[in-house]
Amino acid sequence: MALLAAAGTRSAPGVLLVPLEEAFGWGRSITALAAGIGIFLYGLVGPFAAALMASFGLRRTVLSALILMSAATGASAFMTQPWHLIMTWGVFSGIGSGAVAMVLGATIVNRWFVSHRGLVMGLLTASTATGTLVFLPLLAVLADSGGWRSVVMAASAATALMVPIVWFFVPEKPGAVGLLPYGALRPPPDTPRRGILAAAFGSLQRAAATRTFWYLAGTFFICGFTTNGLVGTHLIAFCSDMGIPQVQAAGLLAIMGIFDLIGTTASGWLTDRYDPRKLLFFYYGVRGLSLMYLPFSDFSYYSLALFAVFYGLDWIATVPPTLRLATEAFGEQDAPVVFGWIAAGHQLGAASAAFLGGLLRDTQGDYLTMFLLAGSTGLLAAGLSVMIHRKAAPAVA
Template identity: 65%
Template sequence: MIALSRSLGQRYALVVVAVIFFCLLIAAGLRSAPSVMMLPMESELGWGRGVVSFAAAVGIFLYGLAGPFAAALMERIGLRRTLLAALALMAASTGLSVMMTQPWQMVLTWGVFSGIGSGAVQTVLGATIVNRWFKTNRGLMMGLMSASSATGMLIFLPVLAALAQSGGWRPVAMAVAIACAALVPLVWLLVPERPKSIGQVRFGADPDDVPPVSPAAQGNFIAHTLGTLKRAAGTRTFWYLFATFFVCGFTTNGLVGTHLIAFCGDMGIPEVKAAGLLALMGVFDLIGTTLSGWLTDRFDPRKLLGIYYAVRGLSLIYLPFSGFSGVSLTIFAILYGLDWIATVPPTLRLSNEAFGDRSGPLVFGWIVAGHQVGAASAAFLGGLLREMQGDYQLAFMIAGMTGIIAACISLLIDTRRPAFEPEPQVI
């Protein structure tokens, strides 16, 4: 690691980004796996979609709730230790799930344990890496890492869908477990704690650069995490960002990520073909989110969010009336895919502007928790409405309207005045 860092200099930050990109990619694959396991479980185990939706909702909820605590824990005991423990928990929980025979066991493995583990391997991890390793190009790097979730769909879903179609849900669980376990040695060998651990400074920084130090590095990290939430919750900016990111989760991995394959199944489209649709979205989101990071470094992030949420809302309203032809689904995949996670870079920039480089990533962790609360709500509501009404039309219409509302809220965000009192510089 040290020898490689000497030859690359500040560019070693790109090696770290590459490893974290793969970690985020695998975590995205884990969280999307229940969508391809739903129909095989319904067939083999007799579990209704409500059961699988509930387990997925628990996992998504804990995935978000664990985020801010994981961000603080990374400062308190170290990023490497936190990340390695999370990957091990993800591998163990999904691997053990192949033996489950009762619904509560799925809630425990795919809900509780995998939710907590993957909660440390999500957007807040990307935000921590960006703030810790980069002085410049933050929007672009955050866009690239956010796009890893799309790439996770691109790589995993067609493969997992093929495994589910040929061998049932158990090969899907094993594939995810093996992928999580394979990342442990990669993180151990290539990801140092911070730039100074290998004698480097942040990318784009001067040799005498002193990065900000989070207060969570000392004292009780739980008390600091909750205290930061209390301070942030006293600002209007936090609630605007929380509300828009709630809608972001509601309209992406909560509804579309969990139920689109089942929705396509209701319309006579096979699982592998439906997973290919999600993969196509992943291709365009990889483009759209990376471009969003570039745009975030140059334009007003509030206006970008307004455009992203409006396009997403209109796309979701369009889908139930599209006829599900090849052409209409391709149009949906392109429009929806381009801004699947494009909201992340501008939201992180607004969080850092409002709450500072030291507290911004932790506050962003709580904002991401709102994202996952929205996702959990949509995962559960989608399954509930499907069982009550026999179709997903109302669920997608509701999601589309929330996107329009979020577009309006985005334009109200004001970060010109500091949301927190200025923090003393730690030297």
């Protein structure tokens, strides 16, 4: 639920592009810049958030992040200048949402589960991606009926609502409630606490010495570039350019969210059984071809529905196999923090696409070049995936 609420908040700039342009006269590159900064910080905070969860506590970290997100988005209701948008939706919302993101899922999976990790990571990842998409129709309706301020207040209220729920219902670890991790025969050994910076940068230093890290970071950069950076931020505006109403376009993203829930959960199940490199090759290849197809479609109901189904199934199915490869390569203790750095690459790619998409739209008048570029990077990621060296996971006692 926390991942759903945080992801829904993170997706709101996609709905705000056109309303803010109409209300303040800001070009899409301005709003896209704020969205890009938020997406970048959303990823950059990840490894530090994972280290913070290990030292300061998971529940405290998540609660602090939710409060910061709620305060930042609520304050944006009073903005009048572009820098207000950048600070609230870019800087502070990005920092807060970075702690309630994929690294939270990775920490939960490694802390609470020994078996079925791929499936659980698929479910948690689906919550993140589905929250990004399924709330967009509601936010679009609010923007149409109540203006952009109703959108930011709804986002603020959603994250504020999660604060008492997390406070009362999220335990710190299995031992805190007298349980073993699922599938474990004995309690996990206590790990020594490390400083936040030592944990974050120490894990990065060890991981960066391997090719596996750079292949995973590179493919995940492209994952972000081709999902929430481009489609999540610009698809509604792209459809608006093609004469499709904003609410209908947001409904298209909601359809993607529903199919993403199926696709990413299935990806987790498959990751427990098959070579994750082959899965990544298939996912990135299908995604690249889908993005190249969209600009040349006729934007009819049938064409858009076809794109929504194929793209939705593949939206963020890459996460479970990527986490598995990271855990195999870097070990259970370092994996959440290393995955945080890999996820930072994801969000750097997303931020690049969010800003570049707005810039190309403002300078060229359409999104054709951007979608072709993104599709090409998807095919590149498919090739990089099969180059990743895989180390067999140790047997579980």
